[in-house]
Amino acid sequence: MEYTGRASKLLASVGAAIGDIVEVRRGRESYQGTLMPHHEFSGDPIVTLKLSNGYNVGISIVGDAAVKIVSKKAERNVVDRTLPRSSSKKDVAFLGTGGTIASYVDYRTGAVHPAKSAEELAFSVPELMDMCNLRAKVLCSIYSENMEVSHWQALARAAADELRSGAVGVIIPHGTDTMGFSSAALSFMLRNLTGPVVLVGSQRSSDRPSSDATMNLLAATRLCVESDLGEVVVVMHGESSDSYCSVHRGTKVRKMHASRRDAFKSINADPIARIEGPDISYITEYMRRSSGETLVQDKMDTKVGLVHFYPGFDTEHFDIIAGHVDGLVIAGTGLGHVSERLIGSIRRAVKDGVQVMITTQCLYGAVNLNVYSTGRDMIEAGAVPLGDMLPEVAYVKLMWALGQADGPDEVQRLMLKDVAGEMSQRRRI
């Protein structure tokens, strides 16, 4: 967007255009950086600069603020776009998928657009290249609400390929909306990981002063290069400020806020680690890098549904859905309950060969179908309680278990086994 009002006048007075490198002075403060487009969420008198360290800063041009041109965009040379390689650095793979984090800003031109090539994606945060040799690929460029099971499978295969061919870690920039689903899917599909597979997103796009993209990408890269982690994880802001990033286990993480930068929370678990500047501090136990080869188990049965129970829930809708699927995850109330009206429907579905799994819509805590008679009736009807597994994770796992297993007993055995940290040790309530 174009600047308006006071900012527009001040910039016009010196002939500054978007993409120019400028210096903004106000009182004793002074900032030098690339002049970015005006962001619709910034206030009127805010000028946004991209500093040389990759961070954006919004400067309120009130009082004695003054702008000076350091170099015009047109006068600067075109920078070589080949990714640099150094034999002293380790290889990290980037697999682009789209989402807010891929709304990259070309830091030389100031233009905002989705990354069209692997190089563009990498060059958007040039400091990444100080830490590692980047190999970059764009697998798709979609908002994450459009992710499908086939995308998860393609990601799993591409991540395994990168690890097998020497990358010490894989970074997957991903839209945040369904990042928890993708991280769960990759957690089940990828076994024997020789390095971390890190999903990373941003809640504010790179053209906004408050963008969390750069810090999250830097933390993800540090994890790949410096840690001995061999798990699928999500790396996002741990607080709404830029204090640290949290490393969440891929099967325990959920987007718990529509817009905050610290929207992602580990549920029924602590984060694995926090990354604060150059320091990685571990909080929980984790799987170390495997010494063998990374395996892909990506067969999925997509005929699985997820339904949330609520008062007034229509048993007819349940019966229709149950008639079309091989497996159904119910997010029940409290300890995992549904109304007694629904128990006959569960019994019929199980008799027809549908795998019916029970989780809780409370999200926190574990299901327990042994406390009340409702739960005991559900067990008797053939429903399988899944401890403290998140409903979404259970949904993804059920597709995977149905894809992997030979027969219904094997499906239940897989569902009740902790495959990738998705189910905490059973505890007495």
Add this chain to the structure above:
Amino acid sequence: MEYTGRASKLLASVGAAIGDIVEVRRGRESYQGTLMPHHEFSGDPIVTLKLSNGYNVGISIVGDAAVKIVSKKAERNVVDRTLPRSSSKKDVAFLGTGGTIASYVDYRTGAVHPAKSAEELAFSVPELMDMCNLRAKVLCSIYSENMEVSHWQALARAAADELRSGAVGVIIPHGTDTMGFSSAALSFMLRNLTGPVVLVGSQRSSDRPSSDATMNLLAATRLCVESDLGEVVVVMHGESSDSYCSVHRGTKVRKMHASRRDAFKSINADPIARIEGPDISYITEYMRRSSGETLVQDKMDTKVGLVHFYPGFDTEHFDIIAGHVDGLVIAGTGLGHVSERLIGSIRRAVKDGVQVMITTQCLYGAVNLNVYSTGRDMIEAGAVPLGDMLPEVAYVKLMWALGQADGPDEVQRLMLKDVAGEMSQRRRI
């Protein structure tokens, strides 16, 4: 349950039976109370006593522990069960519905069973009668997962009747599983409240040493007698310890843990107040008691559905459900998104006259369909974004709005209007 092991032997050695008043000494500690049945979740060497203040205590009978009989159950007189009345006290109405909180323990006999009469319900916590004249009715005795819209309507009418006939407040002991749905329903159905309508539950039944029933009931009664609140609220433990109770607005509260005593949280809002012993401290603005008469608007259209979107969501299932309802609430991802595959289905449903409302499955934060193209397409298809309203609350409100309104425009006007604190002031993200 019978005591076993060490506890059983110690009790047998003095001839103590459940229901007897006993004294348990251990070191320099000493407890006197009614011997309660052994609870299956208590460890082996734990003896549970109901103290005279109504609280249960579990005592580990290790080391030098000794038991002495104070009075045998059989020797005590039968207490008069008529509810006492005093002209100096205010009237508070109890409307029993069932649930864990209604698994009352007869404190004279120690037996655990659901309250069969209004008096039994009141006598289970006799200290309540020190604060007020109790009027008690049992409306139903069901687990809350079996609550239906007709129960909400009966509760609304009964609560209004009690307020109109002089009660200063209404307390509704309720199962916790769907308490948030019921509190939302009552919030929309009851207007012009002359006193608080307080839903109160317990996460641990009264026969367990850790029961939260007594403290929650006492706090609810205090709120009825001492506050000037005229809203539907939920009163539950504010922390897992017995430090204080929180007063949650009926449209902003959600059960966020399967088993913890502080499972209920206000979402996208602070609790209205906290109650710590005799002190009520207000945290937010609230509606004062109305001076007019309490009104009931209990007409509901039950042909409403609630669906959670997820990757792999079957548009066919959506179309089938949409074909059977007058209104549909979607819990989308992030800012309220669904996959582009689903947008055509939304458009068709809206064209067929279905009211399609958008909330976020993140629970925290607000939907905003203006940031990304997906959201703008959803708006164009006719979906209505509901700010920071919880999905469950939107579901209940849509039934109510369809029941109240003349025509679709009026439904949307009601849905976008803050009727009972369900939608916070719009904020810029």
